[in-house]
Amino acid sequence: MRMIEQLTRDERESALVILLVMFVVGAVMTVAGRADLFSVHGALVMVAALAGIFWVGSGFYAPEPSADRLTQYYDDPSKVGILLAMGWAVIAMFVGDWVAWLLVNPNLTFDAGWASFGRLRPVHTSGVIFGFGGNALIATSFYVMQRTCRARLPGQLSPWFVLLGYNLFCVIAATGYLMGITQSKEYAEPEWYADIWLVVVWVAYFILYMRTLARRKEPHIYVANWYYLAFILVVAMLHIVNNLAVPVSWAGVKSYSLFSGVQDAMTEWWYGHNAVAFFLTSGFLGMMYYYMPKRAERPIYSYRMSIISFWGITFFYMWAGSHHLHYTALPQWVQSLGMTFSVMLLIPSWVSAGNALMTLNGAWHKVRDDAVLRFMMVAAVFYGLTTFEGSFMAIRPVNALSHYTDWTIGHVHAGALGWVAMITFGAIYASVPWLWKRPAMYSARLVEAHFWLALAGTVVYVFAMWNSGIIQGLMWRTYNESGTLAYSFVDSLVAMHPYYIARAIGGFLFLIGTVIGCYNIWMTIRAVPHVATEPATDRPELAGTPALQPGE
Amino acid sequence: MSMFGFHYRLERKSIGLVLMIVAVASVGGLFEIAPLFTIHQTVEDAPNMRVYTPLELAGRNIYIREGCYACHSQMIRTLRDEVERYGHYSLAVESKYDHPMLWGSKRTGPDLARIGGKYSDEWQVAHLNNPRDVVPESVMPAYAWLSRTELRTDDLSAHLKAQRTVGVPYTDDMITNAAADAYGQAAPDSDQAEGVAKRYGKATNVRAFDGKANQLTEMDALVAYLQVLGHLTDVAEKPVADAGGKP
Numbered sequence: 182m183r184m185i186e187q188l189t190r191d192e193r194e195s196a197l198v199i200l201l202v203m204f205v206v207g208a209v210m211t212v213a214g215r216a217d218l219f220s221v222h223g224a225l226v227m228v229a230a231l232a233g234i235f236w237v238g239s240g241f242y243a244p245e246p247s248a249d250r251l252t253q254y255y256d257d258p259s260k261v262g263i264l265l266a267m268g269w270a271v272i273a274m275f276v277g278d279w280v281a282w283l284l285v286n287p288n289l290t291f292d293a294g295w296a297s298f299g300r301l302r303p304v305h306t307s308g309v310i311f312g313f314g315g316n317a318l319i320a321t322s323f324y325v326m327q328r329t330c331r332a333r334l335p336g337q338l339s340p341w342f343v344l345l346g347y348n349l350f351c352v353i354a355a356t357g358y359l360m361g362i363t364q365s366k367e368y369a370e371p372e373w374y375a376d377i378w379l380v381v382v383w384v385a386y387f388i389l390y391m392r393t394l395a396r397r398k399e400p401h402i403y404v405a406n407w408y409y410l411a412f413i414l415v416v417a418m419l420h421i422v423n424n425l426a427v428p429v430s431w432a433g434v435k436s437y438s439l440f441s442g443v444q445d446a447m448t449e450w451w452y453g454h455n456a457v458a459f460f461l462t463s464g465f466l467g468m469m470y471y472y473m474p475k476r477a478e479r480p481i482y483s484y485r486m487s488i489i490s491f492w493g494i495t496f497f498y499m500w501a502g503s504h505h506l507h508y509t510a511l512p513q514w515v516q517s518l519g520m521t522f523s524v525m526l527l528i529p530s531w532v533s534a535g536n537a538l539m540t541l542n543g544a545w546h547k548v549r550d551d552a553v554l555r556f557m558m559v560a561a562v563f564y565g566l567t568t569f570e571g572s573f574m575a576i577r578p579v580n581a582l583s584h585y586t587d588w589t590i591g592h593v594h595a596g597a598l599g600w601v602a603m604i605t606f607g608a609i610y611a612s613v614p615w616l617w618k619r620p621a622m623y624s625a626r627l628v629e630a631h632f633w634l635a636l637a638g639t640v641v642y643v644f645a646m647w648n649s650g651i652i653q654g655l656m657w658r659t660y661n662e663s664g665t666l667a668y669s670f671v672d673s674l675v676a677m678h679p680y681y682i683a684r685a686i687g688g689f690l691f692l693i694g695t696v697i698g699c700y701n702i703w704m705t706i707r708a709v710p711h712v713a714t715e716p717a718t719d720r721p722e723l724a725g726t727p728a729l730q731p732g733e
Numbered sequence: 734m735s736m737f738g739f740h741y742r743l744e745r746k747s748i749g750l751v752l753m754i755v756a757v758a759s760v761g762g763l764f765e766i767a768p769l770f771t772i773h774q775t776v777e778d779a780p781n782m783r784v785y786t787p788l789e790l791a792g793r794n795i796y797i798r799e800g801c802y803a804c805h806s807q808m809i810r811t812l813r814d815e816v817e818r819y820g821h822y823s824l825a826v827e828s829k830y831d832h833p834m835l836w837g838s839k840r841t842g843p844d845l846a847r848i849g850g851k852y853s854d855e856w857q858v859a860h861l862n863n864p865r866d867v868v869p870e871s872v873m874p875a876y877a878w879l880s881r882t883e884l885r886t887d888d889l890s891a892h893l894k895a896q897r898t899v900g901v902p903y904t905d906d907m908i909t910n911a912a913a914d915a916y917g918q919a920a921p922d923s924d925q926a927e928g929v930a931k932r933y934g935k936a937t938n939v940r941a942f943d944g945k946a947n948q949l950t951e952m953d954a955l956v957a958y959l960q961v962l963g964h965l966t967d968v969a970e971k972p973v974a975d976a977g978g979k980p
Contacts, residue, residue: 284841287864287872297874299800361798365833394747402744407754414751415758422762429888429895435794437892437899442828443776444769446836451762459758488740495754499761505838508810510825512775515765522761581812585840658814666817670843671870681872 184257185240187250192338196237199342204230210374213432218360222353222374222434229349254327254721258340260616262320263609265348266313267699270602273308274692276301281685285678295359303358303370309597310368310460312351317605318464319344319386322409324612325471326390329406330397331722339389346382350375362434366449368456369423373436376424383417398722404487408467411495415459423452443510450505458498461596462564465604466494466533472608473557474540477547482539486532493529497522504575507584516577523575530568537561552625552632556607559636563599570595582658587677588650591643598639598691606635606698613702615719623704631694631701638691642684649680777826782966784830784901785958786933787889787911788918792958794892795951796835799876806837807846807962820847821969830901830965842873847963854942857956879952880943886912907932919953920946936964 188196207230210223280301283289290296323340327333334340354371357363363370371379390413394402426436440448474481481487503511503519538561541548548558570592574583583589610628614621622628656673660666743749769775785793796802809815811822823846828834837844852860856867861879864871889911893903907914910928917925921939923946929939942956963969 283874284872287874290874292875292877294799294878297799297876299803299874302800302803358800363797363800365797365800365802365835367803367838391747391751400745401741402747402750407744407750410750411754411758414754418755418758418762427895427898429891433888433891435892437895438833439899441830441832441900442834443825444766445832445834446828447766447769449833451766485737488737492757496757496760499758500765501761503765506836508812508822509808509836510823510828512769512772515769518765581810584810585806585838585844589839657818658812660814666814670818671868674842674872675870 183240183243184261185237186243187246187255187257188237188240188337190245192336193237193241195338196341197234197241200230200233200237204234210432214434217430217433218357218362219374219432219434221360222357222362225353225356226349229352233345251333252720252723253333254324254719255334255337255340256324256327256616257337258344259320259324259612262316262323262344263612263616263702265344266316266320266605266609267695267702269308269312269316269351270695271692271699273305273312274688274695276308277305278685278688278692280305281681281688284681285685294361300358300361303363304355306368307351307354307358307370310456311354312348314461314464314601314605315347315351316344317609318409318412318460318468319347321468321471321608321612322390322464324616325405325467326393326409327721328719329403329471330393330399332393332396332398333721334389335392335396339385343382343386343389346378346385350379350382353378357434364424364426364436364438366423366438366452368453369420369449372434373424373426373428374434376420376426380417380421383413383420387413387417403470404481404484404491405467405470407491408463408470411491412459412464412467415455415463415495415499419452419455419459423448443512446506446509447503447511447515451499451502454502454505455498457596458494458501461601462498463494465601468608469537469557469561469604472604472611473537473554473561476551476554476557476607476611477541477544479540479542479544482536482542486536490529490533490536493532494526497526497529501526501575504580505584507577507580520575520577524572527568527572530572531565534561534565534568537564552628553607553610553622556603556610556632556635559632560600560603560607563595563603563639567592567596567600582654583650586650586653586657587646587680588654591646591650594639594646595643598635598642602691603635603639606631609698609702613705617706619705619708623701623708627697627701631698634690634694634697638687638689638694641687641690643687645680645683645687649677649684652676652680775825776829777824777968779826779829779966779968782826782829782968783934783937784896784903784907785961785965786918786929786937787886787893787907787915788884788954789958789961790892790896791884791886791889791915791951792954792956793835795879795955796958801845802835802837804837804839804841804873805843805845806840807834807844808836809844809846815844819844820963824969826968827963827966830896832896832899832901842871845959845962849960849962849964854940854956854960855944857959858943858952861952861955876952876955879955880950882951884915884949884951884954886915886949889915904932915954916949918957919943919949922946 204227207223207226211220214220214223280298283298353375362372425439428436438445500522501519503515504523507516548554573579653673656668809819809823816822860867861876863875864873890908893908893911897903913925914929917923918929918939919942926939929937938960943950943952
């Protein structure tokens with residue numbers, strides 16, 4: 182069944198209206214911003230709207246979809262979201278590995294601005310965090326909220342608006358960086374107009390989530406949804422406050438942030454650290470709380486541990502951002518608060534990780550045999566390791582050594598590769614056969630290969646950066662016998678060379694694993710289902726059945 | 734336990750859950766960020782601090798555009814080795830006019846908070862053209878095209894105006910003459926050069942930064958910016974007692 186024909190007539194009309202408005206906005210941007218790169222993004226919006234108009238138009242006069250659809254969950258957006266996530270993963274990890282090689286051989290920039298490290302780096306970071314991570318979160322959240330509420334999504338248009346609108350934001354961001362459009366705020370680089378668009382998309386996402394929760398047939402809201410909700414709500418708060426800015430012109434890309442200096446720095450790292458917390462932790466914990474027990478066929482170990490860790494994470498994380506600013510011009514009392522809360526944060530973090538690992542009790546033989554579950558188990562282990570490392574690095578004297586060095590990069594990648602990507606691959610490998618109604622993935626051996634490549638890549642990467650970071654930090658502060666600094670900055674740079682090669686190789690292994698994953702997913706989708714494998718229970722509760730009864 | 738009893742009821746109410754999440758997540762920011770705007774000692778006083786000239790601001794925007802902040806910090810920490818390597822530790826007031834701040838988080842290259850005046854213009858230009866010509870071990874990208882690219886100045890007045898909206902004290906005179914001042918700062922023998930010193934102070938660098946006075950390039954702007962880093966105020970060079978905020 183073609184996806185557009187699943188929309189009702191009303192939804193198709195609404196989609197066309199939205200797309201026409203988008204087209205007009207794009208046209209206005211193109212004309213008004215003709216003296217600026219603004220027009221390039223205006224044209225991009227126009228093209229996106231036009232593509233959408235053709236897509237909706239192609240099925241506009243198709244008959245109304247049968248009412249039968251209402252007895253099933255609406256999974257088309259989740260399917261597309263997973264494919265988009267994998268696409269972004271390949272692009273962003275490729276760019277990441279490319280910039281890693283640029284630090285080995287800096288002459289690979291073709292004398293062109295777009296190919297230099299500074300412009301490509303945010304393509305990598307945003308591509309991985311927002312392209313890969315964000316799409317995976319949106320796709321799985323749609324899947325999970327329907328199952329845990331036992332209710333179908335309230336409409337079919339708004340999930341598409343959220344998913345595709347979000348991807349438009351990602352494309353505007355990535356193409357902008359290549360042209361040099363950036364606010365320079367790390368992980369919040371997109372300029373003011375992209376930020377406003379993301380707020381629109383995000384409000385639609387929140388409303389969709391709340392409407393689905395309102396339709397739930399379960400009296401209790403399941404833990405996974407608490408985390409997804411915190412992800413949606415707090416990311417909105419962070420995004421809006423950190424991106425407050427005054428545009429130079431309403432027809433130009435450039436803006437100046439409202440805050441300056443020390444206040445701007447604190448706001449940026451309040452955002453930056455909590456992007457880690459609520460995008461890369463909360464959201465993915467939501468993913469873990471659904472897919473890990475499902476795949477292991479074991480209930481979550483402890484309900485109370487879930488509650489403690491959820492509220493602990495939500496409260497403590499928001500104080501921790503200032504540990505990015507130790508020994509800087511930020512007042513010391515804020516640094517001390519940040520350090521204290523970062524250390525306390527270890528408790529809810531380890532309660533979460535422990536809760537996940539204890540859930541596997543009684544299913545460890547499955548972890549041994551099933552690479553999909555093993556992805557999730559290793560993710561939980563890396564989550565525990567990384568949160569410990571994070572609390573440790575937030576201690577002022579430790580941070581004196583680690584800050585500004587590759588140790589930070591190693592820490593981030595232990596989290597991003599070991600935790601975020603592993604739990605996502607686990608969730609995706611679990612979902613793909615469920616979504617496309619296949620008995621299993623095309624090849625379990627390829628999942629196995631992906632697992633070992635991903636693990637090896639992560640370990641190589643992280644060890645390389647630990648070594649380089651600590652060596653760097655030590656060289657910068659080493660004194661010789663006459664009491665002067667022993668090494669020049671360039672000495673430390675030369676010492677990094679072998680580790681930069683190792684890091685790029687580690688990243689390459691990880692990328693190969695991802696490409697294998699894409700192939701495996703593609704072959705799974707292409708395979709003809711030989712039996713109807715849809716479990717009869719995988720359906721929403723309908724109006725006739727008694728409301729509010731505890732389920733799975 | 735009653736805490737879990739409370740939660741058992743809370744998790745049945747989606748709006749309640751939403752409000753609770755927002756409330757719990759707001760506390761940290763309210764306690765840590767809001768006071769920074771009200772406590773006077775957060776930022777020191779530096780009455781003689783000047784703003785960026787239009788050319789320096791344009792250079793700063795190129796620094797942002799090229800993502801230089803990804804590898805260079807502009808924040809010297811209060812650690813002995815950093816002070817000996819890079820100079821006096823950075824004071825909050827020194828980035829008072831930085832919208833956004835460029836403190837950075839990573840040193841793939843060295844800190845630049847006090848790079849201004851440390852190297853000659855010729856060295857900076859040669860280094861940006863191809864870093865390996867002057868530092869053979871460098872892994873920095875070459876920015877040779879900056880010398881070939883003409884600097885856009887027609888929108889500089891609008892930039893200064895936006896800066897004033899967010900709180901940087903640019904005068905009407907500065908805003909009106911932004912484009913001329915940008916040209917004049919890199920063309921010391923031109924008629925426009927005089928206005929730069931008049932509006933931004935005698936200490937302002939007025940030089941042909943890229944060595945070619947007849948042409949205003951992005952290289953001029955970026956080097957002008959690099960050469961002023963650490964020199965907008967001399968507050969860090971004064972005794973600590975003078976540099977602190979009012980009691």
